[in-house]
Amino acid sequence: MFLPLRRKVDRDGMKIIIFTDLDGSLLNHDDYSFEGARPSLDRLREARIPLIFVTSKTRSEVERLQDAMRIREPFIVENGGGIFFPGNYRGFSFSGECLKDGDFVVLALGVPYDRIRGVFVTMKSRFKITGYGDLSPEEVAWLTGLSTAEARRAKVREFSEPFLLESVEDLPALEGLVKQKGMKIVRGGRFYHLIGAGQDKGAAVRGVRDIYRRNDGGGHIAIGIGDSENDLPLLQTVDIPVLIPHAERGFLDVSLPGLVKARESGCRGWNEAMRRILDELFQTDRI
Incomplete structure (x- = not known):
């Protein structure tokens, strides 16, 4: 597979951030299982590649899923309404727009x-x-x-x-x-x-990328994964957009530069697409 990236990438010292939808993408549409994605989830966790959920789900739902997947990374909830970073995350500092809320630093983009x-x-x-x-x-x-x-x-x-x-x-x-x-x-x-009106998944993804850029020098490749209409702003914002087919309706009718299409629906398609992309980016078995 050849990845026509939207910008020139220096593969030496390459940094990756992954933004993923949940329902119908990392989670199966019908049973919400992520079992088929475990190989790639383990690979990302071992490599310390941030996996950032971008979802219509709530903070409470995401916290439970992160626990189940053994993930402690930033996440975006309710279609871009709020960005949540764990406290003391990788030594990051935050702007005055971000507020401390329990165990998280929160940037609220949505309407209460x-x-x-x-x-x-x-x-x-x-x-x-x-x-x-x-x-x-x-x-x-x-x-x-x-x-x-x-x-x-x-x-x-x-x-x-x-x-x-x-x-x-x-x-x-x-x-x-x-x-x-x-x-x-x-x-x-x-x-x-x-x-x-000013909130969507793409705006929130840009906000997260800005926070990473200010804290670790930027230069990231952003991968974005989704399956539905509300994922389009996410897919349009990243360097490598990945589209997961719906189990019944197939692929969303969308054309984007560099679009990667998964070969299956749900978590198995998520795992397969992620494996292909990581293999090509690194061209090695070390990750």
Whole structure:
């Protein structure tokens, strides 16, 4: 495989950052398993290559997944709403925009949930929509296939409201309404998401790359992995974009310079694509 990188790369002393979507990418769409990705996950951990989750999931959900994968790296939640760096991460220093929040240094890019929810309630008066805030943990579990405990974590929102739309024909009018409120709608794998107008996965990825650049001199190759429409800003921001096919719908209709397409869906496709890319970048078995 030949990687037509978007910029010239010095392979001596090369640094890599990997940004990955979760649902439908690193995690299977149906059972949320990451077992098929373990070989590449182990390889990245041993090489100390940062693996940064960029997801619509919440902080609580990501913390649990990082524990399960034995990862302690920065992460981006709720479609770019917040960037979280572990405290004392690699000796990094942070700008005044970043705030200490428990064990994390946080850069909030999104709109607070109470404001998001207020706009959503207004939307409900005109459109047939159902958000996470309207559902019990049991109902979220039924819709998503999560356990009830996982659904409770998914409901602890800080920057976004996932929702179901009864009629897709209402979407243009709905988008017009939320635009007037300084917000927008993005589509994920299962739900639409109401978020702040200035927030997306790409903006958050750029924010993370800036923090790395200020702290360790930059020169990174950024790999980005996703499968859905809300991953496009992520894929457009990195040096090596990787597209995972949906198990039923196949590949998202997108054309990007240097795009790498995985050969399978879910975590097995994630693992296969990651192995190919790392093998080519390093052209050696040392990583």
